[in-house]
Amino acid sequence: MIEGRPSDTALQVAASRAAHLRFDPAPHLLDDIHAADLLGPEALALVDGYANDGPWLLVENRLFIPLRARYVEDRLRDAHLRGIRQFIILGAGLDSFIFRQPEDLTELRVFEIDHPSTQIWKRARIEDLGWTLPENGCYVPCDFEKERVSEVLEETDFDPNQPAIVSWMGVVYYLEKPTVDAALRDLASILASGSEVVFDAMRPWDELPERYEKVRSVMAQYLSGAGEPHINRYRREEIIDAIRMAGYSEALVEEREDVERRYLTPLKTEIPLSHRFRLVVARVG
Numbered sequence: 001m002i003e004g005r006p007s008d009t010a011l012q013v014a015a016s017r018a019a020h021l022r023f024d025p026a027p028h029l030l031d032d033i034h035a036a037d038l039l040g041p042e043a044l045a046l047v048d049g050y051a052n053d054g055p056w057l058l059v060e061n062r063l064f065i066p067l068r069a070r071y072v073e074d075r076l077r078d079a080h081l082r083g084i085r086q087f088i089i090l091g092a093g094l095d096s097f098i099f100r101q102p103e104d105l106t107e108l109r110v111f112e113i114d115h116p117s118t119q120i121w122k123r124a125r126i127e128d129l130g131w132t133l134p135e136n137g138c139y140v141p142c143d144f145e146k147e148r149v150s151e152v153l154e155e156t157d158f159d160p161n162q163p164a165i166v167s168w169m170g171v172v173y174y175l176e177k178p179t180v181d182a183a184l185r186d187l188a189s190i191l192a193s194g195s196e197v198v199f200d201a202m203r204p205w206d207e208l209p210e211r212y213e214k215v216r217s218v219m220a221q222y223l224s225g226a227g228e229p230h231i232n233r234y235r236r237e238e239i240i241d242a243i244r245m246a247g248y249s250e251a252l253v254e255e256r257e258d259v260e261r262r263y264l265t266p267l268k269t270e271i272p273l274s275h276r277f278r279l280v281v282a283r284v285g
């Protein structure tokens with residue numbers, strides 16, 4: 001992160017969600033109709049980079065990024081049926097759930113937690129748009145490298161006696177592994193039984209098809225220029241161990257084929273599911 005500037009990757013992933021609506025035919029994985037507005041006039045140009053004739057890596061992201069948001073929102077919907085009413089979005093970036101929350105997810109409380117640099121920018125953007133944060137939402141600033149989520153949540157009406165769904169999408173690989181471990185432990189210490197932490201983790205290079213190796217240095221250059229290098233990758237067993245060691249009762253790592261069948265097959269798209277990421281759930285027993 002570069003202090004005083006919004007996360008560049010947060011703008012990019014919002015652009016990929018806007019691009020999914022612009023370039024992919026319906027049905028869509030996620031109707032993020034707010035992403036383009038949130039990006040604003042300057043960053044909106046990023047959406048063009050995700051067109052069919054753009055770099056294949058971005059075209060893949062155009063599906064995976066909305067997919068991971070949809071995945072967590074599907075888990076939230078299931079959790080709501082079980083009575084869960086708290087939703088924490090860690091490293092929220094330009095996440096727009098709060099503005100498009102389905103009416104049937106009643107009594108939901110939403111906590112948007114993010115690095116202050118990104119959150120300040122987003123709040124200013126929302127003000128420029130003339131939007132108002134719905135009453136069931138609140139913003140909580142937090143730098144995961146310096147502060148604990150449990151501490152910042154103490155300043156809010158988060159109820160640790162009630163379970164919550166935690167979305168931690170697109171963040172883990174920007175943190176040192178000890179920070180990830182500490183954050184998982186910290187969350188486990190405040191989340192009531194029935195809670196879930198839902199996130200994506202990057203797979204090691206040697207598990208990826210060769211085509212990724214060819215774009216490795218271009219990607220690394222962009223990410224370090226943005227001040228957001230990818231600094232960790234996990235094998236399946238490693239992430240399961242990290243979750244268990246942090247005190248969770250269960251670790252679920254989705255199989256790529258299952259994700260593909262559930263989310264991409266209905267789209268009848270030619271675009272492959274990205275190999276780079278794993279969808280992971282840490283459950284509190």
Ligand SMILES: C[S@@+](CC[C@H](N)C(=O)[O-])C[C@H]1O[C@@H](n2cnc3c(N)ncnc32)[C@H](O)[C@@H]1O
Nearest residue numbers: 007009010091092093115118143144145169170
């Ligand atoms: C790729 S964006 C993901 C945004 C959002 N979760 C999504 O999927 O659209 C990465 C997010 O992680 C946040 N982030 C990165 N490092 C952080 C840190 N040390 N503390 C808090 N947030 C951080 C950034 O502010 C940014 O919002």
